[in-house]
Structure formats: C-alpha cells, structure tokens
Amino acid sequence: MNQQLRNIMTSNVFTVKETQSIQEAAAIMSENNIGAVPVVNHSGQMTGIITDRDITLRSTAQGEAAQTPISEVMTAQKIVQGTPEMNVQQAAHMMAQQQIRRLPVVENGEIVGMVSLGDLAVEDQYNQQAEQTLTDISTPSSPQK
Template identity: 45%
Template sequence: MKVRDVMTSNIIAANSNTSIAEVAKKMRDLNIGAVPICDENNYPIGIVTDRDIVIRGVVDGLTSSDDIGEIMSKQVIYVSPDMHVHEAARLMGEKQIRRLPVIENGRIIGMVSIGDLAVQNIYENDAGHALSEISTPSRPMM
C-alpha cells in the first residue's frame, strides 16, 4: 500500500508571515496538530506543531501576533505519495516524528500521520513500532 492510499489530502497550510494565533486557531478548529508552512508556490519551507507553539513560542516569550515563521521547524522531513507505507512508518520512527508532509513535484499534496497508518490493520505492527520509537526519549529525563 502506498502513502497516497492513506494520506489526508484535504490539508491547510500557512505562510511564514501568518500569526501564531491564526495558526493555533486553525489547529483548534480543525483538530489537527501540525500545519505545513509554504511559500507562495505551495513549496513547503517548514512545519509547525502544537508543541512548537508552546515550546518555541510561549516559553520563549513570543506573542500570539508574532509570525509563525519564527517558531517553525525549518528542516522538513517528507515523503512522496508513491512511497510504501512501511517505509513511511520506518521514517517516522527513525526521525521520531508523528506527521509527514506528502510532496509531489515540489508541492505539498497531503499529510500522513502515525494515526493514518495505525487505522490500517495490516500495518498495525509498523505503526506500533514507529510510535514506540517516537515515544522513546532521546535523552535522559531529569
């Protein structure tokens, strides 16, 4: 099974000048945890998660009117729609991330999450293994 078979294709994106508050409201209203940040050509230049808003925004003293570009992750790890879901799950586990933008011809066409993989019964082991790797702390807790 390919990523395109399980990805969410109805996604929203923001640009780097969008306010933190506006992105947070989109996350709340759509019940999502990540928003890709794209340039004017819909090319992904970053991604922001709800955790980024808290850790890089609130904790670092930014205000809700500051640009989301100030807190986005600039290294975008992504997959192609033709990648096998086993490989996507492996990548999630290896990189310890729960969501991956799906890029085709340089443009974002969807998102795939660990939840998308988990609902496919035949990939339950892959998704479980990836989630286990994602949830394992990379450094000792204090």
C-alpha cells in the same frame, strides 16, 4: 501489502503562510483538531512545518506574542517528507527514525497530503507497524542542558 502513501494519506491538508501569526496557526489547529500544519510560501512551495509543540516550546514558553510570524518558530531545517509513491513501511521507518508523528507528503515541492501515526493505525494490515513506530518515536531523548 506494499501500499503507497497516496492510498492512505489525508489529502485535504490545511496550510499556512510564513507571514501569518502563530495565533492564526493555532486557531487552524484548534478548529480542525490537528497538531501540525505545513508552512508554504507565496508560490505554494512547502518551506516548513509548524506543530502545536513548536508553538508551545518556541513561542509561548519563550514569552513570544501571539502575533509572532510563523517563520520565527516553525521547523524549517531538515523537513522530513514523503512522496505519494513511498510505501507505508518506508514511511513508518522514516517516522520512527526521525521521531515524528506526522509526515508531510510532497510532490514537485507542493504539499499534497499528510500521513499520521493514526492513519497507519487504522489500517489493520499496518497496525503492528504503527505500534512499533510509536514505540520508536517515544524512546526518550536526553534532556537539553
């Protein structure tokens, strides 16, 4: 029952480089039906993550052009990440605490997988954990003024 992330994570992870455009990131998301893409540098080290929400709130809503570099809208500070050895309960707790729906799995600085709430929900033994995590993530935050 103490399963590691390496056993449930998606290991075929699409990535983008910091210098690519937000339009390219959005196209990858659209083509692959995903909502987040890890951002890597030229060495393959994870430097951030860009989500569909980042594109909407940090670029489209601000009137940024589709050719804006990903580095200008990605989340780069306090990137929450797991490790392949982390157990599912730890990951779910971290996701709930940080209010995130997707957790990059990193080993030696490189992205090796991704775990989403959906990954937790399809595992029968973690379905209740996923439900509680979603409840915690969905707790409303105060609107920004």
